Amino acid sequence: MCGIFGVTHSAEASYLTYLGLHALQHRGEEAAGITSSNGKHCIRVVRAGLVDEGMTPDVLKGLAGDFAIGHTRYSTSGGSLERNAQPLMAHNTAMGELAIAHNGNIPGYRKLREAFQKKGALFYTDSDTEVLLVAIVQELQHRLHNGVKSTPELLGECISRALAPIEGAYSLLMLTRDFLVAVRDPWGFRPLALGRLKDSDALASETNAFDLIGAKFERDIKPGEILILPRRGNPRSFFITAKNASAKVGPQPCIFELVYFARPDSSLFGRDAYWARREMGRQLAQEAPVKDADCVVPVPDSATVQALGYAERLKLPLEVGLVRSHYIGRTFIAPHQTIRDFSARLKLNPVRGLLRGKKVVLIDDSIVRGTTSRKIVRLIREVGGAKEIHMRIASPPVKWPCFYGIDMPTKKELIASQRSVEEIQKFLGVDSLKYLSLKGLLQASGGSDGSFCHACFSGQYKIAQKAVRESLNCEALGTRH
């Protein structure tokens, strides 16, 4: 997962991008990068760590210009920072520097890369983003090298042609000396919203970034849309036409964004995350009530809203029975001697006394590996002293890995892919365990079966099917590329 942000026509473009990335920090804590443009050149700085850590006043001062785009990146191992950092930037293209920031994933990018390599392209990174960049730059080089003027039309056409054959998930921001471009893949897997702040256009993965800088949410970028914001002149929209079978697959917004990933105060895919989650909780209460429970306890902060909905529906008292530490998110020295369930203790602490002898409903948004859940359950039992723990999950079992941009473990590591609900219940050590049904989830999210990508729950991968199948096979064979 990643977060992307961009802004035009502002003397403080880099600073606003820094704030925007800060608001999107939950989408990626490992690295942050900003590229700014002053109409002549683009400057790019990338740093490991949180936005606030890497983007120091000195760095921001160096990022001159009135257009900027930025990127926060999720978990890639430290060593490869320098290679995979974003925005990526090509130098000396037909339009000068061209930077790109990408949220999403292209399942078949290795095949695409080989094709470009045969034609003579060099690759400096191992990322799918570079493939998108090469595709677009080559298209530009083709059309522009004879002193042809770079118009929005030409740029739109180039991007449209370059991306049309590519299947996968991509919300993109691009920056050249003259243009800021926002793109969303034809299926709209990942969110991307347009906002307005005085004379500036702003673009963000999630709308809470607009709130921080005082911008007004205008609309979502449409699936397949290429929005070109020139330094001078009006914005122009173009559209990518997907090819072949994939053209017939409708919108595939990622339901997991609503379940877990997005901030509760964000709107995306035309929905408020908060309301969707409250509804998931209510639906869960209807599908899987616990009788005579003493209280409902959320795993904070990601399941608090769902727990509100659950408790309200069943008129059970809600208790903030797990206190979350505010000081996590940085490297922590591992203890030499074993402190049982230490990683969970660092983040969460049960309120002593509150749960002693109680029959507790524990609400979480989802279970991925199950290891953290097990530790939390044990803390509630041992430190908190709960008598019965009934776990309720406000989404279906996660059985399939995501190939469209959510960072998930392999199939083998997904507990629900390997064990039955009963076995998971045993593994977690809870007195009962129930999940929300897929139907219930879709209903709570305000959509029907066809209106979301829910492959992680259902295994129904609709785009780049061949590449996905190969990846799944590789994994089955124990090879990971």
Added chain:
Amino acid sequence: MCGIFGVTHSAEASYLTYLGLHALQHRGEEAAGITSSNGKHCIRVVRAGLVDEGMTPDVLKGLAGDFAIGHTRYSTSGGSLERNAQPLMAHNTAMGELAIAHNGNIPGYRKLREAFQKKGALFYTDSDTEVLLVAIVQELQHRLHNGVKSTPELLGECISRALAPIEGAYSLLMLTRDFLVAVRDPWGFRPLALGRLKDSDALASETNAFDLIGAKFERDIKPGEILILPRRGNPRSFFITAKNASAKVGPQPCIFELVYFARPDSSLFGRDAYWARREMGRQLAQEAPVKDADCVVPVPDSATVQALGYAERLKLPLEVGLVRSHYIGRTFIAPHQTIRDFSARLKLNPVRGLLRGKKVVLIDDSIVRGTTSRKIVRLIREVGGAKEIHMRIASPPVKWPCFYGIDMPTKKELIASQRSVEEIQKFLGVDSLKYLSLKGLLQASGGSDGSFCHACFSGQYKIAQKAVRESLNCEALGTRH
């Protein structure tokens, strides 16, 4: 405010202290320090910033020994770090190195210091803690200089004699090569708890520190108690006898710890903070209900438990209408252009849509200056779109500064000291404003009028009255020392 932690008889003493300080991080984010002892020497390291930032693996490795004490410090301006860092450590005393970590405040320490200076003492800092240290070391020097053996009895007597004449708030941890000592002033202003982890004794300002390291809470250190934990032999308790009038004043545990300061998962003064806060919310609902409200919204995270109690009592729906960012707590680059209410936006964001057109009850634990509250109210009104905002505060108006260890602004800066409730309501821009009564607060906290220090609400300063009066006069005259 500060947090203190100590541990005995553990090969990982410094590491456990580091974890303990991490759990007490909310009591002070400005600096952290640890002193360890290996039976021969004490080593001391102090660093600016959060515990995780300053206490790196290299630092911890250098802090050898099986006894350790630590300190986290609240907000003192950067420049003076080196002077005022804690633990403070005297070198070459009659017992070798002697380190001290202090949570509290001694109102009349300047007078005491002058007396010591006349007798020839030097001071390297401007802190009250150094006065305590000098008092104790001089007493030790007196008794021990002729090769007298340093027994717990002798040490207890020295500390008792040194502290008996001193009026003020102090929970102390001290460390020498042979002993770890825990002390609480005769009035018990600040908390200090004893825990047990295998063969080790642990001491902490709050019990949540025990949960993190897997220790068991044993008991509170008693007001006036001097608990001496020797490297070899049994723990011994001694008691300080306060002098003169102050001897007659009973326990004065700080009620503001329960209102705001302590973590909700801590027990202190024999009470669970969580239950006390829930009760404050219920009591507030009874004293100041809002009719026909659409929902109850807490200012997170400090008023969430109170809001639960309030909503439950009135059977109103609770909504997490303000989302708190997880990434605050570090230096943030100030924006050049004005973003209205920026400092509040960085921390909190109203959930769009959720509150639109609603009649909202906004719950907070207390109001100090009122400036942050005003920004939050404005965010809820402007970004959130609430129709009516009724603010309810789960404690009485804060009218008096604290001289016993809570870091509070001067009387002039306390909004309730300068304005009536009606004026504050206007200032905040809310439709109504009500506070919990002192009586209600005491009742919710499970005590009567005499069982707490509530000077910040009532102005009833019972200890070090002369020094307090002088400080209040200075402030009135516009001089602050």
Added chain:
Amino acid sequence: MCGIFGVTHSAEASYLTYLGLHALQHRGEEAAGITSSNGKHCIRVVRAGLVDEGMTPDVLKGLAGDFAIGHTRYSTSGGSLERNAQPLMAHNTAMGELAIAHNGNIPGYRKLREAFQKKGALFYTDSDTEVLLVAIVQELQHRLHNGVKSTPELLGECISRALAPIEGAYSLLMLTRDFLVAVRDPWGFRPLALGRLKDSDALASETNAFDLIGAKFERDIKPGEILILPRRGNPRSFFITAKNASAKVGPQPCIFELVYFARPDSSLFGRDAYWARREMGRQLAQEAPVKDADCVVPVPDSATVQALGYAERLKLPLEVGLVRSHYIGRTFIAPHQTIRDFSARLKLNPVRGLLRGKKVVLIDDSIVRGTTSRKIVRLIREVGGAKEIHMRIASPPVKWPCFYGIDMPTKKELIASQRSVEEIQKFLGVDSLKYLSLKGLLQASGGSDGSFCHACFSGQYKIAQKAVRESLNCEALGTRH
């Protein structure tokens, strides 16, 4: 200017490379980079600053493998570090990762780049090195893409073909998972030596790097040689055949390396720098003696050896009249108030009293801009109190910029290009000024007119003449690309 170092078959390859770069630190202080290979992958780390600063123990630990190459870079402005850092590394080529480290300069690289761009190549940097990399990788892609095995022959042929059309100065080290390759351009502008340490081959810009790690100097890499060192099997040499007119130009080793750049304890181009410099001093004494001088004073440390030769020849006493500070080389805070000649004072201080009232011969190796020399002369006059200062330069006037890898200012900034010797004498404020003749320099260096590149003194650019002419014209027109 840059320094390059590489080593094969050593469990400490990265560490030895770190030491080698440290020995070559004088060739570039701005950034350092190392790429290591473990037979499967190449890892690359690049850091701003001195080798010791950037290449920390943690960094070196991460650079696993038994083959490694490294690079130290001279003065490029900070912002562009991330773009222009070396070794450059292509990912996913026909031979996996391919890293390149370059010492030299390709005058016409922009033209070459355009040609590659037309064929579809992307560029991530603005450096000539990337052009070399693209040329080689494309050649490899061509020959290897159908599962053809990568043999030394094939690699040698690819590199030879790729580089044959390129005119300019390049000493290169390349690393893939299977091979370390050393290349020197057909004219041998820059040095590159081969050494031996137990089972390892070592390669270094200068031989003093071998001394530090205890390696034995074997031989210089020959002009045009491609030496391929495979992980398994014997080393193989191939040769580049330059094209067209340039093929007829003989060896062009840079005489400025002997004059100033190389360390005095290095051997290069089959000569000892020390002896060459001593000879330059002797020759200078013969050509430009100073009668009745009291003493000879070198500008330390670069002209000390020349001054020895000068003093010896004329039987004049040598005095270390300028003391050089050991603590320079890091960023220094600029003074707010003017301290006259501050930048010179920071580095050098005249020995008070030693020169008072004396007739001094001041020896320097060369004058580039003349500004530093002027400050030094003033210090000797004002602080040192010298009566007469006769400056003698152990090389001819530098009148032409270098396009083959020495970092020099533009023609306009070269004082000898703009002013006569008489005018320079006046500008410097010396009583007399004389330079060594080109003939004398060549003789001292043990060569004739055709055996060195001396374009900076003579303007005789023999390679890439067209590109050089264009660059000179641009400069004349005030445009610099």
Added chain:
Amino acid sequence: MCGIFGVTHSAEASYLTYLGLHALQHRGEEAAGITSSNGKHCIRVVRAGLVDEGMTPDVLKGLAGDFAIGHTRYSTSGGSLERNAQPLMAHNTAMGELAIAHNGNIPGYRKLREAFQKKGALFYTDSDTEVLLVAIVQELQHRLHNGVKSTPELLGECISRALAPIEGAYSLLMLTRDFLVAVRDPWGFRPLALGRLKDSDALASETNAFDLIGAKFERDIKPGEILILPRRGNPRSFFITAKNASAKVGPQPCIFELVYFARPDSSLFGRDAYWARREMGRQLAQEAPVKDADCVVPVPDSATVQALGYAERLKLPLEVGLVRSHYIGRTFIAPHQTIRDFSARLKLNPVRGLLRGKKVVLIDDSIVRGTTSRKIVRLIREVGGAKEIHMRIASPPVKWPCFYGIDMPTKKELIASQRSVEEIQKFLGVDSLKYLSLKGLLQASGGSDGSFCHACFSGQYKIAQKAVRESLNCEALGTRH
């Protein structure tokens, strides 16, 4: 060893002190500290490492005021930085803050400390400097506590009284809000000079610090002098009268400053270090010539001037046969595999070829432990290929530790204390070894037997004899306190 610097009446006092400390960096590389005064308060910052590393622009900006003093400290283990950092500063004394910076050593400080402790003083460090500080502050407290005005007379009298009973080496700078004070012990062990820069007085351990900032050397502070520079009014000098026997001992300037420690461009004790060293070389040539030698090679940079004198006297050619690296002085990663004589190789490299087959005279200023000399000899033999190496030392054998401020190893570690010259010659692996006689050294230094402290060569400790004897006994018994 340490360096101290101070300046009055300058808007850039802290910046000038930073420059002054930079010039004195060779006297201590481990830590640097500055205290500035603005007439109201003193601010103190201390940092580990070189002056340039710790004293960043931000730090200097924080050190407001027009008076400042600073200190660079030699080699104390890292852990104790915070305790032993200088300037030391007392807070809230009768004159407000009082900071002290000390170059020297008080052999019997532990006894003095005990006496103060019995009177009730606390010590925060283990340093002799704190004893001086306590002595002075207590004297001040005595005289000033009743509102008596702090005049230069009073201050001079207090300092004089406080220091009169103390035997040892101390050059001091002190700073209060109103005064900068310079003090030199009655025997003048350590240098301290007064300079003038416009309206400012400057004070420095060595005169090269004046050159850097453009100040003019005025005079040495006299042995026993207390020079008080008030913010307003004229400077005043007072004198310390030593007590008892020590009063009869005349000046004891440290001859080792001239031999090795001071920069060659400094004047101290009324002598130019450069001339003294040149004379030592000439004298050495006379006492211990080498016949038929091919060349004279100095160990750079400390013996270069001596080698000049030696070579000149015997009309032998001087060769810079060892090249010193400019990049040492920072932490270096230790090699895992053995590189023989690595630590010497890092610093020095013999010029290949230059010494091959030659009969070499190797000049050094002194031998302390002998281990580095042995490595250098081996490098010259093995890498350089010298046939014969005749070592000549421009001072007598160092047989006794220094108790007056030079950081030297214990007697056991001094090679000349444990072995005869013949044995040392064998240990070093040289063909012959000769030292300068003490008489020759004194003559070269322009003094007679009574005009210097030469205890390290002669064992004649004249001051604090009792404490010195006890220290020597402790060492003999294997105990070090």
